[in-house]
Amino acid sequence: MMLRGLGVACCWIVLLAYGGGAVAQSQIVGAPPEASNMRLVGHNDLQARSAYQPTIHHQGERWIAYIGHHGGTDDIPAPVNPQTGKAEPNGTSIVDVTDPAQPKYLRHIPGQEGKYEAGGAQMVRICDGKALPKGDRNAVYMLRTFGGEAHEIWNVADPQNPVLITRIGGLKDTHKNWWECETGIAFLVSGAPDWRTRRMTQVYDLSDPAHPIKIRDFGLPGQEPGATGAVPTELHGPISTGVEGNRVYFGYGTNKGGFLQIVDRDKLLKGPKEPTPDNLSSPEISRLAMSAFNGAHTTFPMKGMPIAEFAKDKDGKTRDILMIVDEAILNECNEPRQMVWFADVTVENRPMMISSYTVPEASGAFCERGGRFGAHSSNESMAPIYYKKMAFIAFFNAGVRALDIRDPYHPREVGYFIPSITEKTDKRCVTIDGKDRCKTAIQTNNVETDERGYIYIVDRANTGLHILELTGDARKAAGLE
């Protein structure tokens, strides 16, 4: 007993000796944001709803942000929408960000009832009707998930008065879709009820959003209905390079056992559709297996990047690069570090990891701050302003990180922004000796950019939307001055 008492006392000494600095780094309400070469331009609290994916769309003369939400919290399952006075399950926020210093909340479209991952409408993509081959030229279409049970398409041409067009339902899960506006082909991350995995791909022709046409189901051999044996890691999300690039990059796994799958888009769309192991394998070009410690949340392609160091080489001056972002899941570093990886996929059947990036934990005592610390997602806009030059990574309690990726063999952080917490920021807990121990910290979940160069980050812990811009050396690195 005495030994145990001594042990406990000594543990406290260690904690005080090593942890004093960490405790001082905890976020407190009222403290200023932490920033380097990034500046806050505007903010909206998004009705204190937990936010997932933002998509920014240039819509006529306006810039509109569409933001998907997770389900509600234990404390507030359905926050009250001040515009309607009603409690509404988290869904999609529509915000006018034409003036980024004064974002105007336009509309909340409720999502599926449910808490955290179980409800809401986490994902959102936008296509103009005039871009889609068979769309209404006056329409602007929003593809969103409806919890885990459906995908929906809304006409948001009047973003204050969205109209539901289509619903693809009967699913057991959904996640991060990709929609090609030029063709209408959509790679919907779904949970078809008879598949053995929670998430796989349903390829649809949504060129006429009012009349969806299913092309095929797709996944990894072993996930299909009727298969036996080990079930491969579930899908997180794909990104397509369209007709011209003819590739779809699928990311599997979240924080474990992930891999990148490179797929021939044409074969995927036109190949035999019956989900047999052979038919599922035939469009695949290659896979890049990651460590069992990491998953592939985002697989962002950057083809034909000139590499300055290789400029005088007779071959291989440009490289096809893929940025792979893991997702941290557990609070307070209770898992292997989830980070950012760069793969050279120039030789497609021999993809190779070439570099990585993480936020140095000690730079902010992030393992002690509370909530998740690690990567989650990158911006997915391919607008020229940042494409192949800068990448922005949502890093949960380390905010957003700006990376100079012009040399993807040596990515370099050039800026960051960690928003302040507010009274609305939700707590994050870990179990210690059977009891919850909770802390409050920012949880930057996703990031997106627009063609003007603004950077939009949203918070999983209910702190809202922060609109940022680059300053100083980061702005120079991006070629903005």
Next chain:
Amino acid sequence: MRRRLLIALAVAACTLTGVAAYVGARPAAAGWQEIAWPFPRDGWPAGRAFRCDVGLCGETVELYVRPKVGFCNCDSGVADDDEVDRVADIDLISARFVADRPGSVVQLADMSGRMRNYSLHMPDGSRHAALGLAVSRRCDLVVAAARGGSGARLQQLALDFLGKEDVRRWMTAALDGRWH
């Protein structure tokens, strides 16, 4: 110098108390012997492995159990047999397995989930009976896989072992972060 000494003392004491806590949590079950975790490192930390005496089990039976902290289905838990196929670690024994029949609901250490019997196809061509089991507490899982014997007998042996008070206490401790 004094600070270093204090830290060294504290680290030693923490280690000692940690070891004491671990030893105290080890399950002791007649007929079952703890063995080294036999699988290579994967995405989850290693768990605990046990071998049953032939005297008790009739033939060699092994059982592997570990917590999996960070499970996405926080609300629905282990809701269907596909989930058992995915998470129960049967694939650690062999990637080739076939379920014998639909699984059933199981309750362990105040956690609920499902279990399912399988036939394993081993690389050497042999076949074995196996059991996969997964129970959840909020966003965390405890999973177990067992092999050997026959299906019904294996299920009973595994449930008897996993249902012992000290094993159940260990499961709870493992999910609370008081193990490893």
